Structure formats: C-alpha cells, structure tokens
Amino acid sequence: MARYLVSRSEMHQFIERCMKAVGTNSSHAMALADVLVEGDYRGHYSHGLNRLDVYLKDMKSGICAKDGEPVVEKSTVATALVNGNNLMGPVVGNFCMDLAIQKAKEVGIGWVSAYGSNHYGIAGFYSMQALKSGFIGMSCTNTSPLVVATRAKEGTLGTNPISVAAPALDGDSFVLDMATSAVALGKIEVQQRRNEEVPEGWGCDSNGKATTNPTLILTGGGLVPLGGSEATSGYKGYGLSMLVEVFCGMLTGSNYSKNIRRWKETDKVANLGQSFCAINPGCFAPDFEKRLSDLLNIHRTLEPSDPSLPVLIPGDPEALHKAECDHHGAIPYHVNVVDHMNSVAKELGVDLLPTNRTIDP
Amino acid sequence: MARYLVSRSEMHQFIERCMKAVGTNSSHAMALADVLVEGDYRGHYSHGLNRLDVYLKDMKSGICAKDGEPVVEKSTVATALVNGNNLMGPVVGNFCMDLAIQKAKEVGIGWVSAYGSNHYGIAGFYSMQALKSGFIGMSCTNTSPLVVATRAKEGTLGTNPISVAAPALDGDSFVLDMATSAVALGKIEVQQRRNEEVPEGWGCDSNGKATTNPTLILTGGGLVPLGGSEATSGYKGYGLSMLVEVFCGMLTGSNYSKNIRRWKETDKVANLGQSFCAINPGCFAPDFEKRLSDLLNIHRTLEPSDPSLPVLIPGDPEALHKAECDHHGAIPYHVNVVDHMNSVAKELGVDLLPTNRTIDP
Numbered sequence: 001m002a003r004y005l006v007s008r009s010e011m012h013q014f015i016e017r018c019m020k021a022v023g024t025n026s027s028h029a030m031a032l033a034d035v036l037v038e039g040d041y042r043g044h045y046s047h048g049l050n051r052l053d054v055y056l057k058d059m060k061s062g063i064c065a066k067d068g069e070p071v072v073e074k075s076t077v078a079t080a081l082v083n084g085n086n087l088m089g090p091v092v093g094n095f096c097m098d099l100a101i102q103k104a105k106e107v108g109i110g111w112v113s114a115y116g117s118n119h120y121g122i123a124g125f126y127s128m129q130a131l132k133s134g135f136i137g138m139s140c141t142n143t144s145p146l147v148v149a150t151r152a153k154e155g156t157l158g159t160n161p162i163s164v165a166a167p168a169l170d171g172d173s174f175v176l177d178m179a180t181s182a183v184a185l186g187k188i189e190v191q192q193r194r195n196e197e198v199p200e201g202w203g204c205d206s207n208g209k210a211t212t213n214p215t216l217i218l219t220g221g222g223l224v225p226l227g228g229s230e231a232t233s234g235y236k237g238y239g240l241s242m243l244v245e246v247f248c249g250m251l252t253g254s255n256y257s258k259n260i261r262r263w264k265e266t267d268k269v270a271n272l273g274q275s276f277c278a279i280n281p282g283c284f285a286p287d288f289e290k291r292l293s294d295l296l297n298i299h300r301t302l303e304p305s306d307p308s309l310p311v312l313i314p315g316d317p318e319a320l321h322k323a324e325c326d327h328h329g330a331i332p333y334h335v336n337v338v339d340h341m342n343s344v345a346k347e348l349g350v351d352l353l354p355t356n357r358t359i360d361p
Numbered sequence: 362m363a364r365y366l367v368s369r370s371e372m373h374q375f376i377e378r379c380m381k382a383v384g385t386n387s388s389h390a391m392a393l394a395d396v397l398v399e400g401d402y403r404g405h406y407s408h409g410l411n412r413l414d415v416y417l418k419d420m421k422s423g424i425c426a427k428d429g430e431p432v433v434e435k436s437t438v439a440t441a442l443v444n445g446n447n448l449m450g451p452v453v454g455n456f457c458m459d460l461a462i463q464k465a466k467e468v469g470i471g472w473v474s475a476y477g478s479n480h481y482g483i484a485g486f487y488s489m490q491a492l493k494s495g496f497i498g499m500s501c502t503n504t505s506p507l508v509v510a511t512r513a514k515e516g517t518l519g520t521n522p523i524s525v526a527a528p529a530l531d532g533d534s535f536v537l538d539m540a541t542s543a544v545a546l547g548k549i550e551v552q553q554r555r556n557e558e559v560p561e562g563w564g565c566d567s568n569g570k571a572t573t574n575p576t577l578i579l580t581g582g583g584l585v586p587l588g589g590s591e592a593t594s595g596y597k598g599y600g601l602s603m604l605v606e607v608f609c610g611m612l613t614g615s616n617y618s619k620n621i622r623r624w625k626e627t628d629k630v631a632n633l634g635q636s637f638c639a640i641n642p643g644c645f646a647p648d649f650e651k652r653l654s655d656l657l658n659i660h661r662t663l664e665p666s667d668p669s670l671p672v673l674i675p676g677d678p679e680a681l682h683k684a685e686c687d688h689h690g691a692i693p694y695h696v697n698v699v700d701h702m703n704s705v706a707k708e709l710g711v712d713l714l715p716t717n718r719t720i721d722p
Contacts, residue, residue, distance in 0.1 A: 078439040079469035079644045108440035111470050113645050136607065151672045152663040166607045174607060176600040182593060201562075201593040208666025226588050226597050232543060232562040236587050239537040239675040240601075242656070246497065246527045246535060250653050253646030257659055283440045284474050285614030292611050295603070298618055302513040305569025311512045314600040 004338045005330035005357040012037050014345070014353050015052055021348040022059040024088075025067040031090040035121035040331050043321030044177075046186040047122045050337055053344065054119065055088065057266050064088060064118050064270070070095040078107050081252065082114040086269055089120025089141070093274065097126040097139065100278040104135050108283035113247070113275040115254035117141075120274060123163035124177030124318075130278045131173055134289070136166045138277040142248035142256055144263040147181045148222040150235040153208035155222035156257050159184060160244035165315075167281075168292040175315030180241040181223040182234075185263070188214045188223070201228030248273035332359050365699045366691035366718040373398050375706070375714050376413060382709040383420040385449075386428040392451040396482035401692050404682030405538075407547040408483045411698055414705065415480065416449065418627050425449060425479050425631075431456040438468050442613065443475040447630055450481025450502070454635065458487040458500065461639040465496050469644035474608070474636040476615035478502075481635060484524035485538030485679075491639045492534055495650070497527045499638040503609035503617055505624040508542045509583040511596040514569035516583035517618050520545060521605035526676075528642075529653040536676030541602040542584040543595075546624070549575045549584070562589030609634035693720050 006014075012033045019029035032055060040048030058064035065086040074081040080099055084092035096112040103110025120126070123139045130137025143158030159179035166174045183202050191198045192214035203217030204210055204224055211217060225237030249256025254273030261268040281288035302311040325331045342352040367375075373394045380390035393416060401409030419425035426447040435442040441460055445453035457473040464471025481487070484500045491498025504519030520540035527535045544563050552559045553575035564578030565571055565585055572578060586598030610617025615634030622629040642649035663672040686692045703713040 076469040076644055081645045108437040109472050151665050151670050153666050164604050176604055178597045199592045231560045236539045243525050243537055251645040283437055284442045284612040299510055304512050305514050309512050
C-alpha cells in the first residue's frame, strides 16, 4: 500500500494546531510536536503521530494539565526532585533534562527525577539533548503495566524504557533507546492484524506460559521481559524493568507498577515517574569522543554473519530511517494513521494534513 | 557427588594466606577474600574460590600490582576519575565506591570511574556497599571480549556486568547483578562437561549462527547478548553491553572491547575500566524504602505460573543461597574446586582448606 509523505514542518504544525484546538498552552503544544515528530523521523512510529490521539483525549477529558510549569521541590548542586504538575510528558521531560545538563555543567553530573508526569514520547529525545553539550544523557520512565514478571501470570510492570546517548566525533553518537520488555506492544498488534504468529520469546498467555499466538498475548496474557523465558535469562529483563521502576516510581513517589492506570485508560491521572541524568565526560579521562568513535567503528566494520546485514550500533537503524526521510524531504506515513488523524482534525475544526504526495512502500 | 563444607571464616583466611604467600599486601589480600567469599556465599561460584587461581597467577607473574593505593586524578564535588594503579579489582572497587558514597552524602549523588583496574569479582559487592548508608548503589565493569555483537561473527564485547542495589525496609533490598550477555561463560562450560546441548539463545558458532552445541560456542564461537537472536531483540543486550563499555572504557581511558586481553590470558596488564555510583534517595521523595518494600512485596506475592516456582525479585535467589549456607554454618563447595585449590596451596606452602565436613548435594 502506498504511504503518504508529510514533511517534518507540516507535521509539526499539524500537531501544534490540534493540541492548541483542545486548549493546550502554545509552548507545550510545540514541545509535544518536537517529540512526536522526532519519534516518527527516527522510525519509532508507535511514539509519534500514532500517539497524538492519546494526548488529545487526555487534554479533552481534562485529565492532563493544559497549562502551568513544573516546579523544583528539592535540590542539591547535583540532584533535584521535580513536581511535574500533571503536565504533558515532554514539558516535564524538557524541564528536567535541561536542569540535569545545567547541573552537569557545574559539578560534572546532574540527576533530576520527576513525579506527576505523563507519557513523554521516545525516551531518546531527552537523553539526546545532552549530546548538544557534549555530555552523556540518560532518561527513563515507568509506564502502564503490560509486562509479566518471570514466573508470574499477571502484568505488573511497564515496558519501562531506558535511553542513554553519548557523543562521538563529528556529530556521530551512541543512542540506546529501548523498552526493557522483549518487544513493544505494537509489534504484537501488527502480527495480530496480519494473522501471523509471533516468535517464541515475545509474550505469554494468561497462565504465564510462553505462546506464539498474538491474540492470547493481547487478551489476558502479556509481554515478557527482555530475554524471554527463565531458561534464556528473562529474569534479567525483568530485573531491568524493575530497575527503571526504582529510578522512577521509587525515587519520585509517583504511581508505580500495578497502581499506574492501564494502557489506554484515560479516566485517571497518570502520575508517571521519570528520571534524567547528564554526565560531563570532561570530568573524566580526556578524548572521550575519540574513544567512542573508535568503539563504534570497531563494530560497524565487523565482518557480518550474513553479508547482506551489516553490523549496526545503537542509533544506526534510526539514522538510516532519518536518511530515508531526508531523501524524500518528508516522513512516509501509513495511510490509515494519517486518514484517522485527519478525521480527528476535522472534528477539531483545524486544517488537515496534506495527502497529495505518496510513495510506494 | 558429596560437597565439602567450608565456613566463611575458614575460606576467608585461606584466600588471605594464599594471596600473602605470593607477596600481596595484607589489606589487599583481605579485600579480595571479602569479595570472593561473598561471591560464593551468594551462590555465584564462578566469581569466588573458583577465580582465586587467576588472581594468584596475576600476582606470581607480576602482571598485577602487589602493593600501592589507587589515586584520584580529577574530581568535582560529585565525580572523580581514579587511577587504579594496576591494583586488584577489589582494592580499586572499594576505594571508588567509598568515594562515591562520600560524595552522595555531600551532594546527593557520586559517580566515580577508574582505569588501571583488574577483575573485581561480583559487581554486586560494590553496589551493595551503598545499602549500608541507605543509598542506591551502581557498579559496572568491562571484561575480556567473549560476546558476539548482533549480526557479527567475532567476540568484541565482554559479558560486561552491571549491578544496581537499592534499600527497602528492615534490611530488605533489591539487588540486580547481571552480565549483559544471555548467560555467563561458566554455564556453557558446565553443559560441555555434561555432554549436553545448551538452550537456543545462549551462544553462536564461529559464523555467528545460533547453535545449541557448547563446543562450537567455546571454540571459535561466542556468547550472545541478553535477548539472544535479532528476532528476540538480542540487539538490546548488545546495546546494554556497549553501554557498560561507554561507562567503563570510554569514560576512563582504560582498555576496551577487543583491546582487552583475552580471557585467561595473563601476559598483558588487564587495565580494566569500572564505574561506581551512589545516589541518596533522601534527596528525592520521602519514604523510598517503604515504596520499594511495597514493590518487592507486590511481586513476591504474585500468583506463580507454576505453583512450585514462586515469583522472586532480583537478589532473592542469592538470599536463598545464603540461607542455605547459614543453615549449614558453611558454604558447600564442589570437591574438585577445593581439591585443586589445596594442591595450589601445597605448592605455596600454606595451610590447606579443611575437607573433613561434607554434605550430599
């Protein structure tokens, strides 16, 4: 099926006008557009335009704050606890990451954690802010319970993503941005729509048993942690998911684990917890960027097991997607997503997304 | 086969006298004994007495420094770069973790990284030091290349373990201590000795293809990252392994990746990189320990998928092993390991380990 081509600026403006139409503070709408467009541009379509609906619903229902600013509740030269005041995730995330970077400039490291936040898009958006200062950035968030702990039957942990970005030479970088589950929910949904099985190690049924049936995973079952079954060390992914919860729910006093509202539930405040850290490599050994470039190049030039599949480093798949978009001068979107959002835009009474340019898949 | 029972203090003294017999500074020998006995006590036998041989060889060959102290090369109120002066890992690790905790007491967080270090035993030994102050602790190290990056054929990354420990109420805690590979090398070796296959997702052959044959993994092949194949998100484990390398080799200027000496090679200085962090939860939301206890209890009381396998939290398997040791008043050891080390002790001219108490497996 053909895909629509929409430029980044067209998409940015569209998201802004939709959000403003439901009463969102103008700079907050812009912050959200920045994050969602970056998600799509990097190829993480599940965290871009695809999510706009959720943000709009939260605004329309009034369950998320339309205006205000995050507030620092407690701080040292190197740390801060922030009340996100129930603002959109990107507003809270930018505030916290900026503060972490500022502290890293002063004392080499800054760690800022927030409660009262909401979905913040791709975790990598925040970690990558640190690259602009030549710093290492880290960001993680807790999320709605979807992941079943090793040996359990019931989902008690979110996909709890973590991202770390580090600067190499000439604008190159390492950008790890991963859910701590084996795969994201969206991957299971895609297989269900295609009526195809999923690989062993993606999910379990309502009895906690491994299954390759996407419908069993999505109805009563759940995602499994990175590593899959206990035999293949799924307990490590489970531990990483809980680690993110320690940095998010535990440090901040936000909701956590089963207490977080279910995915797509919008009648309760999310009150998510998030942590952000920046580290100045200049406070450690000289030539950090040079060494990192060497490490990346060691891996990119490895002989691949399958000659058609080059060895990549974290961030390369996203860079390849960005290059594809740049080639088109626009981001390719699934027709259904754009059509759906245009129907939403119509209801909101704002200008639609252009649908005059298409590309074959 | 029956196992020998050796008390912790007997084992501690044995390790001390062996290390002193090869000229190790007395307090350094004690630091090593602390870490190795703790490894065995927690059930991580691959990182206890089993490794003493390696430390002895490094001392005898003079490839590791017998005496001296680590030195702070650069510091801020929150960070430090340490030169480990080629001392044993536990000496460097204790120095760095103490410093990180001290900084966390002053400004809420401390991050200390070292180069010029050596194998430091279980990563959890250092992260757990922070628990004594009610802090969160983190520790990670790079290691000899054994892990094959996703899509590659050649091992370029270590098992690069990371540990995070966090305090809960009444002495309870969360202790994640994991290699970023799917499994440790020792697990493959055990299957080879038993002449049994390993599960899919543990290792690959010399062409980078998944294999269940332990001999192919150990001869020319390698370990695979947590997550296994690309289809089951092994690239995330690969990313985590590289993340540890960013925190270790990149931040500190130590050896890294392929430049680290091969496993069991002792003719080159290891010059490993390690990072240590402490975070004071008191600088964030009140009642951290209470929330963490709640999170742990939510998981421990989950209905298990298999009624005979209770849901555990990271650190529980180790706590169960410690309880078993406490029950015996001693640590159970494989006969071969003790017999081998006693033959080494004989050569060194020091008192042997007692072999008068045994237990059936």
